[in-house]
Amino acid sequence: MAEERAGMDYLNTWPRKLVTVYAPLSAFLIILLFPFYWMTVTTFKSNEELYNFKDYNPLWIHSPTLDNVKRLLFETDYPQWLMITMTVAVVATFISLFASVLAAYAIQRLRFRGGQTVGLMIYLAYLVPPSILFIPLATMVFQFGLYDSPLALILTYPTFLIPFCTWLLMGYFKSIPYELEECALVDGASRIQILWKITLPLAVPGLISAGIFAFTLSWNEFIYALAFISSVEKKTVPVAVLTQLVEGDVYHWGSLMAGALLGSLPVAVIYSFFVEHYVSSLTGAVKE
Amino acid sequence: MAHQNVADPRAAGAVRGKRVARPRDSWIVRTFDNPAVLSFLFMLPAATLLLVFLTYPLGLGIWLGFTDTRIGRAGVFIGLENYQSLFRDSMFWLAVSNTVLYTVIATIGKFALGLWLALLLNNHLPAKALIRSIILVPWIVPTVLSALAFWWIYDPQFSIISWALVEMGLIDQYIDFLGTPNNARASLIAANIWRGIPFVAICLLAGLQTISPSLYEAAALDGATAWQRFRHVTLPMLMPILAVVMTFSILFTFTDFQLIYAITRGGPAGTTHLMATLAFQRAIPGGQLGEGAAIAVAMIPFLIFATLFSYFALARRKWQHGGSDD
Numbered sequence: 001m002a003e004e005r006a007g008m009d010y011l012n013t014w015p016r017k018l019v020t021v022y023a024p025l026s027a028f029l030i031i032l033l034f035p036f037y038w039m040t041v042t043t044f045k046s047n048e049e050l051y052n053f054k055d056y057n058p059l060w061i062h063s064p065t066l067d068n069v070k071r072l073l074f075e076t077d078y079p080q081w082l083m084i085t086m087t088v089a090v091v092a093t094f095i096s097l098f099a100s101v102l103a104a105y106a107i108q109r110l111r112f113r114g115g116q117t118v119g120l121m122i123y124l125a126y127l128v129p130p131s132i133l134f135i136p137l138a139t140m141v142f143q144f145g146l147y148d149s150p151l152a153l154i155l156t157y158p159t160f161l162i163p164f165c166t167w168l169l170m171g172y173f174k175s176i177p178y179e180l181e182e183c184a185l186v187d188g189a190s191r192i193q194i195l196w197k198i199t200l201p202l203a204v205p206g207l208i209s210a211g212i213f214a215f216t217l218s219w220n221e222f223i224y225a226l227a228f229i230s231s232v233e234k235k236t237v238p239v240a241v242l243t244q245l246v247e248g249d250v251y252h253w254g255s256l257m258a259g260a261l262l263g264s265l266p267v268a269v270i271y272s273f274f275v276e277h278y279v280s281s282l283t284g285a286v287k288e
Numbered sequence: 289m290a291h292q293n294v295a296d297p298r299a300a301g302a303v304r305g306k307r308v309a310r311p312r313d314s315w316i317v318r319t320f321d322n323p324a325v326l327s328f329l330f331m332l333p334a335a336t337l338l339l340v341f342l343t344y345p346l347g348l349g350i351w352l353g354f355t356d357t358r359i360g361r362a363g364v365f366i367g368l369e370n371y372q373s374l375f376r377d378s379m380f381w382l383a384v385s386n387t388v389l390y391t392v393i394a395t396i397g398k399f400a401l402g403l404w405l406a407l408l409l410n411n412h413l414p415a416k417a418l419i420r421s422i423i424l425v426p427w428i429v430p431t432v433l434s435a436l437a438f439w440w441i442y443d444p445q446f447s448i449i450s451w452a453l454v455e456m457g458l459i460d461q462y463i464d465f466l467g468t469p470n471n472a473r474a475s476l477i478a479a480n481i482w483r484g485i486p487f488v489a490i491c492l493l494a495g496l497q498t499i500s501p502s503l504y505e506a507a508a509l510d511g512a513t514a515w516q517r518f519r520h521v522t523l524p525m526l527m528p529i530l531a532v533v534m535t536f537s538i539l540f541t542f543t544d545f546q547l548i549y550a551i552t553r554g555g556p557a558g559t560t561h562l563m564a565t566l567a568f569q570r571a572i573p574g575g576q577l578g579e580g581a582a583i584a585v586a587m588i589p590f591l592i593f594a595t596l597f598s599y600f601a602l603a604r605r606k607w608q609h610g611g612s613d614d
Binding site for chain 2: 017021024025028029031032033035036038039042050051053058059095098099100102103105106107110111112113115118122124125127128129130131132133134135136137138139140155156158159162163166190191192216219220222223226227237238239241242253256257259260261263264267268271272275276278279282283
């Protein structure tokens with residue numbers, strides 16, 4: 001990669017690099033990934049193996065079993081929770097993308113009076129954390145009759161998705177040459193035609209970044225889902241795993257870890273497809 | 289409805305290109321071509337959602353903090369009573385000090401380790417892109433789900449950490465990670481640092497890659513040691529991005545909820561509550577919406593401080609890029 005520079009790297013010798021770079025880097029990788037390894041190993045262990053550190057080395061699976069996964073899929077509402085989480089995340093993402101594209105385009109391209117102030121307000125909105133809003137939102141959700149309905153989540157998630165997506169898309173629109181739009185204007189295209197036929201197709205990578213970020217943030221959301229939903233079958237995966245799979249004092253660690261592993265998979269899969277988008281837009285958003 | 293196809297002059301002044309109107313445009317098309325009208329319509333969905341579900345509840349939350357609202361019963365204005373009782377409430381002060389301690393230590397940990405990791409990744413490495421994407425995994429997986437893995441790792445009887453330390457002969461008894469207040473706090477902070485490292489490292493790596501190697505070469509020619517190069521070249525050049533990332537990190541660590549709720553639920557005996565988890569505890573299961581709202585509102589001064597910090601850090605960045613000279 002041409003843009004990556006390494007300072008005084010060429011002065012380092014191999015053994016020196018082994019101690020100063022590779023050893024600490026391996027330690028970081030092991031520590032950062034260990035919880036996932038442990039989650040996976042626990043998922044496929046039988047109960048007798050899970051709680052017997054004397055006869056079995058706990059770091060390895062001696063007789064892999066799918067019992068925990070089967071229990072999770074067939075004896076709990078897990079598939080239902082996955083469906084609810086997926087639906088909420090997808091719908092909230094689309095609503096947020098729609099609103100953010102229009103808002104970012106208006107701020108960045110239409111340059112209306114007060115546009116700068118609106119941009120700053122949207123940035124500030126991103127800094128308002130859900131842990132301050134959930135109590136008043138809970139009373140509103142109740143008054144609107146939305147309590148215990150996935151609609152409550154679909155309507156509240158955009159509050160943290162829109163600021164983030166708008167911010168990201170503003171940066172993206174800025175990188176598209178304005179001259180293209182000017183030419184179209186002179187040729188008699190309307191603003192909406194320009195947005196739909198010129199700007200949006202060029203902004204597809206930005207839309208993908210904003211979309212996967214929004215989806216991941218929705219999938220990850222916890223406090224609203226915990227406060228606004230009470231029926232077992234309507235819970236989202238993060239909340240349900242924590243509140244439904246933990247029964248009294250007996251923790252079924254095998255199924256719990258299976259639930260955590262399966263719940264992480266959708267975001268991990270999406271992430272692996274779009275990892276370059278993810279990294280560049282993450283760093284771009286911070287540098288912007 | 290505006291029937292003109294020439295924009296409002298104030299708005300038109302801001303638009304460089306001007307559309308050539310076609311005679312057969314309907315009034316709808318012409319209205320939609322007025323930048324002022326179009327901006328308003330384009331801002332409408334985002335503004336409506338944010339005003340209804342963010343600005344209004346923010347105000348409502350402040351109001352609820354002055355009432356004795358309970359679940360299922362509208363409250364009446366009681367002035368500062370909630371705040372007075374919180375002032376005398378030792379649990380509240382414990383939550384405040386836990387929150388400050390949690391934020392300070394976790395932030396220092398995340399930034400020290402994240403910076404170290406970023407410096408490691410800034411070397412010539414094989415499979416660099418792969419390593420970089422693997423490192424972000426803890427950050428993208430839902431917090432509660434990785435917190436569950438930590439809960440299991442911290443299990444008193446079957447902790448893999450205790451097992452490993454015993455096997456290595458470093459300890460002779462399993463550690464009760466979550467059983468005592470200080471152990472539980474340390475365990476929570478460790479989990480928070482673990483989750484925060486990737487984000488910090490990737491952002492700082494992006495900052496490191498903008499530093500020109502010629503600066504290091506010049507410093508080396510002047511005889512600067514590795515530490516001096518870090519102290520006088522790397523750190524100052526990294527400062528602007530460091531300030532922005534740190535603001536976000538402080539903001540979200542201070543208002544953290546998920547990790548604590550998943551691992552200790554504020555236990556043992558409420559000693560690991562942060563302000564956010566205590567607010568939830570009092571408001572939702574406890575039913576005292578007014579008191580919970582007051583605790584949440586008490587977080588706002590800290591957040592304003594962090595936001596101002598971010599604003600000035602950003603202003604400083606503009607100055608550094610040569611935007612303006614004041």
